[in-house]
Amino acid sequence: MNILDKIVADKRREVELKKSLIPASQLMQSVMMDRETLSLAKQLRKSRSGIIAEHKRRSPSKSIINNSLNVEDVTEGYEQAGVCGMSVLTDGKYFGGSLDDLLLARASTNIPLLRKEFIIDEYQILEAKAYGADVILLIAAVLSRSEIKILSETAKALRLEVLLEVHNDTELEKSLMPSLDMLGVNNRNLKNFEVSLETSKLLASKIPDDFVKVSESGIGSIEAIKELRPFGFQGFLIGENFMKTDNPGLSAQKFIMGLEK
């Protein structure tokens, strides 16, 4: 079993358990359900930098990235840096995140927030909304076309935006549908952790222009972004490069200043 299959198998068990502890009807009562969501796609289209900065404590590929920061400080730092949006990892077992991280980030900022999670069930989309997200991630590698359709339509009904993540042609071709807002190309293969920006360059021309194109993972320099822009990418999802420093907000700020020059 590859690591992705293992994560998803664990996730299915986790979701069943959570459904029995906190029924969907209870999530529906969250005050967040009535919150006006923010558009990440709009921010990316009008931005000169296109940075989506991630809160990520650890990952299965790198183990510990940074365990000594608090999520509110990171959120405020990213906001001050002028990022377009923030991605918050909520998986606990493999990434050291939680839904509380999302809620604390929500309480600290008014920028669009993405729930970064392995979503396999509509229940997790209700959770995303109830804990203050504006956008959800769907990963084509772990979903069928009909699952992508059901999950993305559920998100739209809750006024959440959808970022669909692909890593190859087959995943891209099976996934295109109008209920998606943004198409992300993950430069990291989630099955073996190999990273290459070429993945983004290869897939870019196959993504129709109605979707905002986002390049994800392994972006470590301003040069990398300048290289990706001509392929039509307007969003750049960066985690480790910021989170490995003592002050992720400041690192993001330097990056953005370099891009806007």
Ligand SMILES: O=P(O)(O)OC[C@@H](O)[C@@H](O)c1c[nH]c2ccccc12
């Ligand atoms: O830390 P990086 O290499 O900048 O990558 C960020 C983000 O793209 C990565 O965390 C990610 C992309 N897709 C995912 C799906 C699940 C978990 C994590 C991810």
